Amino acid sequence: xxxxxxxxxxxxxRIAVAAIPFLLLAACSSGGxxxxxxxxxxxGATSPTTATASLAxxxxxxxxxxxxxxxxxxxxxxxxxxxxxxxxxxxxDQFNASHPDIHVNxxxxxxxxxxxxxxxxxxxxxxxxxxxxxxxxxxxxxIDTKSVLPVQACFEAKHLDTSDFxxxxxxxxxxxxxxxxxPFAMSNPVLYYNKAAFQKAGLDPxxxxxxxxxxxxxxxxxxxxxxDKYGIALKNDPWHLEEWSAMAGALYANNGNGRDKRATAxxxxxxxxxxxxxxxxxMARDKLAESTTSNGFDNLFAVANKVAAMTIDTSAALGTxxxxxxxxxxxxxxxxxxxxxxxxxxxxxxxxxxxxxVISGTSPARxxxxxxxxEWLSEGPQQAxxxxxxxxxxxxxxxxTQPVLQQAWTARPQLRxxxxxxxxxxxxxxxxxxxxxxMEGVRTAVENAETSLFQGADPTSTMQKLVSSAxxxxxxxxxxxx
Amino acid sequence: MPARKRRATAVRAVHYGVLVLxxxxxxxxxxxxxxxxxxTPEAIGHRPPSLFPTHPHGSGYVSAFRSGHxxxxxxxxxxxxxxxxxxxxxxxxxxxxxxxxxxxxxxxALFVVFLATLMVPYEATxxxxxxxxxxxxxxxxxxxxxxxxxxxxxxxxxLRQAFLGVPRELHDAARLDGxxxxxxxxxVAVPLARPAVAALAVFSFLGAWNQYLWPLLVTNTDRVRTxxxxxxxxxxxxxxxxxxxxxxTVIAAFPIxxxxxxxxxxxxxxLTAGAVKG
Numbered sequence: 001x002x003x004x005x006x007x008x009x010x011x012x013x014r015i016a017v018a019a020i021p022f023l024l025l026a027a028c029s030s031g032g033x034x035x036x037x038x039x040x041x042x043x044g045a046t047s048p049t050t051a052t053a054s055l056a057x058x059x060x061x062x063x064x065x066x067x068x069x070x071x072x073x074x075x076x077x078x079x080x081x082x083x084x085x086x087x088x089x090x091x092x093d094q095f096n097a098s099h100p101d102i103h104v105n106x107x108x109x110x111x112x113x114x115x116x117x118x119x120x121x122x123x124x125x126x127x128x129x130x131x132x133x134x135x136x137x138x139x140x141x142x143i144d145t146k147s148v149l150p151v152q153a154c155f156e157a158k159h160l161d162t163s164d165f166x167x168x169x170x171x172x173x174x175x176x177x178x179x180x181x182x183p184f185a186m187s188n189p190v191l192y193y194n195k196a197a198f199q200k201a202g203l204d205p206x207x208x209x210x211x212x213x214x215x216x217x218x219x220x221x222x223x224x225x226x227x228d229k230y231g232i233a234l235k236n237d238p239w240h241l242e243e244w245s246a247m248a249g250a251l252y253a254n255n256g257n258g259r260d261k262r263a264t265a266x267x268x269x270x271x272x273x274x275x276x277x278x279x280x281x282x283m284a285r286d287k288l289a290e291s292t293t294s295n296g297f298d299n300l301f302a303v304a305n306k307v308a309a310m311t312i313d314t315s316a317a318l319g320t321x322x323x324x325x326x327x328x329x330x331x332x333x334x335x336x337x338x339x340x341x342x343x344x345x346x347x348x349x350x351x352x353x354x355x356x357x358v359i360s361g362t363s364p365a366r367x368x369x370x371x372x373x374x375e376w377l378s379e380g381p382q383q384a385x386x387x388x389x390x391x392x393x394x395x396x397x398x399x400x401t402q403p404v405l406q407q408a409w410t411a412r413p414q415l416r417x418x419x420x421x422x423x424x425x426x427x428x429x430x431x432x433x434x435x436x437x438x439m440e441g442v443r444t445a446v447e448n449a450e451t452s453l454f455q456g457a458d459p460t461s462t463m464q465k466l467v468s469s470a471x472x473x474x475x476x477x478x479x480x481x482x
Numbered sequence: 483m484p485a486r487k488r489r490a491t492a493v494r495a496v497h498y499g500v501l502v503l504x505x506x507x508x509x510x511x512x513x514x515x516x517x518x519x520x521x522t523p524e525a526i527g528h529r530p531p532s533l534f535p536t537h538p539h540g541s542g543y544v545s546a547f548r549s550g551h552x553x554x555x556x557x558x559x560x561x562x563x564x565x566x567x568x569x570x571x572x573x574x575x576x577x578x579x580x581x582x583x584x585x586x587x588x589x590x591a592l593f594v595v596f597l598a599t600l601m602v603p604y605e606a607t608x609x610x611x612x613x614x615x616x617x618x619x620x621x622x623x624x625x626x627x628x629x630x631x632x633x634x635x636x637x638x639x640x641l642r643q644a645f646l647g648v649p650r651e652l653h654d655a656a657r658l659d660g661x662x663x664x665x666x667x668x669x670v671a672v673p674l675a676r677p678a679v680a681a682l683a684v685f686s687f688l689g690a691w692n693q694y695l696w697p698l699l700v701t702n703t704d705r706v707r708t709x710x711x712x713x714x715x716x717x718x719x720x721x722x723x724x725x726x727x728x729x730x731t732v733i734a735a736f737p738i739x740x741x742x743x744x745x746x747x748x749x750x751x752x753l754t755a756g757a758v759k760g
Contacts, residue, residue: 075702081715082723107702110714114698121699124609126616297724301527329524 055150055178059157060364064101064372067365071103074130074369077119079112079354080185083319087389091382095373102369112354116141123147130370132357133184137439139173140258142357143180144437144481149360152179154371164380168351168422169395171432176259181355182374183395185386187316188349188418189239191341192300194228195334197309201227208310208338210345212244212279215310219288222309230290232283232310233302236450237294238443239312239352241268241276242433243340247347248272249430253474258435264478266442269467275343277449277459284454291454294447304330312340314352315418319391322412337414339421348425350433353392393418438477445469512735519543519728526724542729546716550730554704555712560737562627562697562708563690569632570686571679577633578641579667583653593642599635612699626700627708631690637682644678645671680748684741691738709734 064072080088085108092104109115112135122128123145134142142148152174155162162170162179169183195205201222209215219231234240245252250272253263283289290308292298299311300321318337325335340349356374358367376382380398384405387394399405400419409416425431436442449466453459518526519542520535546552580586581593611630620626648671656666672679694710701707716723716730742749 108715109698110711114714117695118699121609121612122616125613126699127621127702297527301529304527305529307529324524327524 054156055153056157058149058153059371060368061154061157063364063368067101069365070101071099072101072365072369073103073105074366074373075105075107076131076133076356076370076373077107077109077115077129078133079109079115080133081108081110084185084390084392087386090389091377091385094382095376099372099376102372104373112138120145128359128362130359130362130366131374132359133354134181134357135354136172136352136433137436137443139175139180139355140262140435140437140439143175147359147361148180149358149367149371150178150180151182151358151371151374154358154368154375155179160375164396164398165378166351166393166395166397166419166422167427168348168431171427172351173355174259174432175435176261181357182378183351184354184356184374184377185390186351186353186393186395186422187314187391188352188393188422189243189312189340190315190418190421191310191312191338192303192317192321193310193336193338194303194306195336196332197222197227197306198336201225201309205334205336208336209341210339211341212276212343215341216279216283216288219283219310220286223288228306228309230302230308231288232312233290233292233299233308234280234283234312235292235294235299236447236454237312238446238450240280240450241273241446243349244276244342245272246350246430246433247340247342247425248275248344249347249428251430252434253436256429257432259429259432262478263434263436263474265474266436266467266470268470269463272343273463274460277453277463280450281453281457281459281462285456291451304333306333315393315415316391318412318415335414337417339417339424346424348427348431349421350431351393351422391415393422397423436474437481438473441473441477442470445473515728515731515735519725519732521725523724526728539725542725543733545723545726546730546733550712550716550726551704552709552712552730552733555707555709556733556737558627558706559691559709559734562624563687565624565628566631566690567683567686569628570634570637571683573633574637574641574682575667575672575679577638578643578645579663579671581638581642582645583648583671584663596635596638600639608696608699611696615700620700622701622703622706624706627697627706630696634686637686640678640682641675644675648674677748680745684745684749687741688738 064070076092078085078088088106092106096103107129109118112133115132116134116138119129119132119134128147132142154160165183166186169186170179173179173181173183191208193208198205198208198218201218202225203218203221209218215232222228222231242252245268250270251257251267254265254267255261255263257263280289284291290302292302297317299308299313300317302308303311304324321335324330325333339346342349356377358370358374360367362370377386378395380394380396381402383394383396383399384402386392387399388404388408394400394405400409445466448469449462452462514533517533517535520538520540521532522537522539522541525532525537577596581589581596615621615626615630618625620629652670652674653666656670661669692710693708694714697708698711701711704712713727713730713734716727
């Protein structure tokens with residue numbers, strides 16, 4: 001299996017969010033006439049919609065068949081490199097061969113962040129793609145550009161069944177009742193641990209911690225027994241607060257995590273958030289956790305080099321980890337993979353990854369072709385190939401019945417863990433995850449807060465400061481788009 | 483006096499000590515990049531990290547060229563950077579000369595307009611520029627990468643200052659010898675302003691070489707993409723590729739390094755060229 005750490009969630013450098021309002025204006029003014037052709041996103045930026053009315057009318061159903069020029073050429077802007085790209089190319093070739101009326105061109109825009117920057121620049125009047133792969137947390141931003149065709153319109157118009165989608169996947173991309181994009185490359189955070197270190201510390205290597213309390217106890221034993229220097233290597237990661245809030249059933253943002261109405265403030269400052277921050281701060285203070293950079297693989301190397309016994313990272317890192325371990329360099333590491341421990345055991349986690357947005361205002365045929373390709377990529381057989389080739393979690397349940405994925409999972413049962421995790425627990429608004437316009441900005445604030453926790457800051461006041469800076473990030477953005 | 487001399491030596495030793503220390507701080511990232519480019523990926527992740535390439539390994543460089551297609555990116559970067567540099571030199575020399583030595587209506591006002599372009603941040607114009615270039619149909623074409631950068635307010639300013647330093651007497655003498663503007667420019671003014679011209683050349687090349695966002699915005703195919711985009715594609719995708727990223731960085735930095743070594747003298751002189759004149 002060509003395995004690569006997919007840049008599921010590349011670090012969120014603060015992009016020029018300040019430019020957004022201008023871009024939005026530009027999109028409205030210059031693209032207005034085009035977008036007006038029945039493809040504007042419903043609800044728009046300000047009015048909350050609960051999508052009772054059918055959206056089917058917005059889907060240019062049958063436009064490809066009616067088009068005189070065939071094949072319809074469409075372009076997908078993606079951010080996949082290396083092994084992921086190879087699998088994507090294979091699938092795309094297969095699609096092009098089996099769909100003579102459509103031809104898909106792939107363009108690599110190198111990273112999620114650059115893809116988004118480039119996409120925003122085209123809103124002023126550049127050459128737009130037909131499909132864009134966008135990082136999960138940027139979905140509200142994409143909706144706010146008013147340049148996307150909500151895929152739900154075509155699901156309805158074509159009477160396609162969406163019940164095969166992993167519920168947590170499709171509901172993440174369903175904002176205020178409308179599904180805007182198609183889940184594509186999904187992952188989930190899991191716990192990686194060194195069974196050998198557990199053994200050395202007198203812990204049962206087959207009983208990884210299920211809760212944060214257990215994790216702390218295990219870490220304590222690992223450190224005091226001298227098995228490893230640290231119990232866990234923690235990336236400086238906004239994931240901690242997001243996932244652990246969800247697992248405890250706490251909302252991250254108000255208005256139902258931004259899913260009933262637009263989020264106007266964060267909610268993570270409550271008891272759960274306090275508890276999470278006290279935990280991190282305690283782990284740091286008692287030298288049970290090592291903080292590693294948010295970028296790169298330092299946390300994984302900490303486990304490999306027996307500096308720390310555990311770490312938390314994306315499930316998509318598994319393939320790479322297997323390959324590195326297989327190189328024979330780290331003979332005395334026995335890798336264990338377990339569901340993410342949380343404030344409560346087995347709480348539901350938020351999906352992570354990216355989805356495909358269909359761009360509106362190109363031409364009806366191109367819109368429909370783009371939808372067709374994106375939907376095809378999300379279907380079971382393709383997701384099985386995609387998942388087996390990349391390590392991503394399939395977004396469709398039927399993918400798991402495909403031999404290619406079953407074989408991959410039999411060979412490496414650890415690959416299954418993230419999938420089982422994303423299926424478990426109730427699919428509440430907390431578990432669906434927050435929808436915030438300037439989520440990148442909020443994440444930057446969270447990262448800064450976590451840095452100060454490791455520098456010894458008081459968790460209560462750190463959380464207070466974080467809440468106020470996150471809220472000002474949100475209100476800044478909201479005042480610009482409304 | 484020996485005592486005084488000894489003290490001077492001691493002071494100098496301290497100076498050099500501090501300078502060596504600072505140089506080490508500045509050079510370390512470059513050094514470690516080169517070291518890492520020669521290590522295996524596993525060795526890069528090792529703790530404590532290796533500070534010397536004990537078993538140098540060239541595979542990173544090979545992969546950077548093979549799977550990273552760096553050759554195409556390098557070719558594009560060289561083409562674009564050279565074109566931009568030549569273009570900026572020509573326009574800046576001509577404009578600088580005009581502002582320094584010609585008399586024409588609204589000269590000062592025009593010069594202020596030139597300077598004003600320095601005050602407009604790049605980010606503010608990028609969207610309109612993308613729009614313009616798209617309308618010209620230049621997406622995925624070299625002109626999109628080159629034309630927007632053919633003139634520079636900074637270069638014009640730099641060379642105007644340099645040309646102002648050309649003694650008036652030389653100008654008069656040349657006029658008596660029958661030199662027109664063109665001959666005076668090419669035979670007298672430019673040779674005299676060589677440090678400034680060389681500095682501008684290096685800066686232009688450096689700026690063009692390091693561009694990232696603009697080339698990304700106006701290209702969608704590897705055929706015309708430049709080396710910084712190529713590097714980005716090498717970056718951070720896999721632990722197994724981490725030495726390739728370092729190797730790619732070294733390769734991409736090499737032309738710049740070469741340029742700095744060759745033009746160091748002019749560069750330093752150029753930095754101060756306009757400082758005390760004009």
